[in-house]
Amino acid sequence: MIQHVDMDAFYASVEMRDRPELRGKPVIVGGTAEGRGVVAAASYEARRFGVHSAMPAGRALKLCPQAIVIKPRMGRYAEVSDQIQNILHRYTPQIEPLSLDEAFLDVTGSISLFGPPEEIARRIKEDIRDELQLVASVGVAPNKFLAKLASDLEKPDALVVVDPVRIQEFLDPLPVSRLWGVGRVTQKEIARMGVETIGEFRRLSQREVEERFGKHGESLWLLAQGVDDRRVVPDREAKSISHETTFAVDLRSREILRGRLLELTDLVGQRLRRQQVVGRTVQLKLRYADFSTITRSTTLAAPTSVTNEIWLAAAELFENKLPARRLEVRLIGVGVQQLSAAGDHPRTLFEDPAHEKQSGADRVSDHIRAKFGKLALRRGATLGEE
Structure with missing residues (x-):
């Protein structure tokens, strides 16, 4: 049995939790109070006015002039995402993260310990609510497609179970x-x-x-027919490590897409280092408004887990290797392939000073984040982040 755990209005919910005075009010994360930029997330109070993610902020404010606009805090959301992952790992090691706010779980082997899949889903929702004061929707089903579909049907605060004999x-x-x-x-x-x-x-x-x-x-x-034979692939078994995000509506802003790509690249780098693996091929994935999907990849001179090296490759693919067509993007993702154990690549006599510097910076940032949380450190201008 597969579960899809999806946090409800994640960015906006974190902001409203951290600032209680925002609760019950229409909140927009992203864009500016002057109407520039794009909505990254919207609270359900704002969604009632027709506001949704990837909408131009100017249009969102016309629909909901009283909305409170907040600048995204990606470091904070990544920190809370780690806390959610820790809760999920209590119930199964078979976890495939998709983004900061969603993941697939295979709980088949956990039933003897924790009870039926619906009970496991209920406990996960309760743990997230009690410990993090956030709301998750969970779909439970025999495969990934059905689980993800189920989690989205009755949002927010959904728990939908698809009976295997009533698909x-x-x-x-x-x-x-x-x-x-x-x-x-x-x-x-x-x-x-x-x-x-x-x-x-x-x-x-x-x-x-x-x-x-x-x-x-x-x-x-x-x-x-309800058929989807893809399995949940935990990090330790993956032949590649990737992250992708799907937008509620097509996204046209090159600046916003670069920002999302940067966020995903940082997550990929962290997972590579956590698994103590390196990869040699960087792949960019885009799905357009007509659902045509393209991938572009490049092979690096040497395997790496350094975030900045992955980002430079991904940014080059994004800027110079996409087809000449209108930029209307429904999904963007980045991944690293050709994985091998980090220890299989010993130091050479002449190390690249820039590589060593960035690798050292990653080690320090990972240590600080692990000890003090994601808010303790944020990436600087090297990766284009404010």
């Missing part, structure tokens, strides 16, 4: 847009077939779907 009963009434990979373009094409729900799509023949949508159609058809 089609769960899926069939939902709109076909709930299938991973169905964006605006694909949804319009499916609508032309007279199909609106997953149940209607499921009853199409696999051949008909593949003829219409190609390889992508095969994936959609299997998801409509």
